[in-house]
Amino acid sequence: MTTAAQQVVLSFAVAGLTGYLTSQIASHTANAGADANPLNAVVAGYGDTFFLSACLTTAGVALSLLLRKPPAPGRRRYRRRGQLGPSDDGALIGNWYQFRSCVKSLGR
Structure with missing residues (x-):
């Protein structure tokens, strides 16, 4: 893969993870209620996003082991x-x- 293609794929990945993070923060804020600390929703959203990226990385490593x-x-x-x-x-x-x-x- 060329450097330009890697940069394009990386930009789409960052945009997708940012969208996922935003939706998770909104979801945790809505589920927390009105008197809850909004910082807890942000931390939970980052945790969910990190878990998603860790799962994608694990799947990528597993697939790369199958390449010959x-x-x-x-x-x-x-x-x-x-x-x-x-x-x-x-x-x-x-x-x-x-x-x-x-x-x-x-x-x-």
């Missing part, structure tokens, strides 16, 4: 020793087993 790096284009992920893959094209760069199998096949 894709294999290089044209290469198989798992290869047996001594087998040339379709993307090798005889280049034999740095792989002893491929080199050995190629030399054995030329010697026959």
